[in-house]
């Protein structure tokens with residue numbers, strides 16, 4: 001009987017793995033029609049200066065409303081879109097939508113930037129510069145208000161090539177940010193050669209900044225590194241007032257996180273903008 005139970009256990013495990021694989025396949029297939037069916041939406045998370053509480057920018061974050069499953073996390077569908085190549089057209093849509101949205105907020109929020117995430121495949125694509133230029137031209141947004149985020153992992157896939165691509169992007173006049181910094185293995189020699197404007201301290205360090213001396217030391221090192229390279233630093237995933245205060249003491253420039261606001265729909269942002277642009281949150 002023990003043997004039987006063991007057998008069915010193994011069988012159950014296999015069935016679960018098959019279910020998971022076929023779910024992935026279905027999701028991957030569903031991605032092909034998601035754009036034309038208008039199932040994507042961007043949410044926007046405010047980025048706040050630590051020095052004076054000023055709104056400095058937004059990060060655009062992609063949302064997929066799946067007809068059967070409801071909201072699917074980008075952590076789940078972005079890798080699938082990477083694999084099946086849909087990330088290229090989805091990424092073009094994200095760029096265009098984010099630029100148009102910020103352009104529509106120009107009167108209310110002059111000088112506020114929009115950060116857009118690029119995946120590895122998008123970053124390596126032949127149409128990268130063209131799709132960014134098209135989004136800027138169509139929206140009329142000044143290039144300096146667009147910030148392109150790539151992860152440290154993406155940057156290091158082919159670091160030598162990354163230097164060239166970043167220089168090309170730089171020549172468009174856009175800002176460049178390195179996301180999830182500290183989670184990968186950038187060599188300092190490359191970090192110096194990447195023409196970056198912003199380093200983003202990964203939220204895994206921010207999460208434990210109050211309790212872990214190690215994570216605090218890493219965060220401090222990132223902040224020092226950025227300042228010696230003339231880059232600014234933004235901390236992501238700030239959920240508590242004490243984390244924000246510590247980051248401020250450490251010399252971090254800006255933060256984003258649930259403490260100030262989760263990512264919001266365009267409509268919710270538009271409602272908050274007048275208040276955010278007048279109030280200087282005391283820090």
Ligand code: C2E
Pocket residue numbers: 045060061062073074075078094117118119179180203236237238239256257258259262263
């Ligand atoms: P990311 O670029 O590092 O984005 C930060 C993630 O942290 C977002 O998750 C955001 O909602 C979440 N977050 C913000 N504040 C807090 C906080 O205080 N606490 C915690 N625990 N989390 C917080 P989200 O929106 O689920 O996105 C996950 C990842 O998916 C992003 O990580 C990014 O790598 C990717 N992604 C999202 N949108 C896009 C996109 O348009 N294009 C590409 N290529 N990737 C995207």
Ligand code: MG
Pocket residue numbers: 059117149179
């Ligand atoms: Mg990001």
Ligand code: MG
Pocket residue numbers: 179180200202203236
């Ligand atoms: Mg990040």
Ligand code: MG
Pocket residue numbers: 180202203
């Ligand atoms: Mg992250």
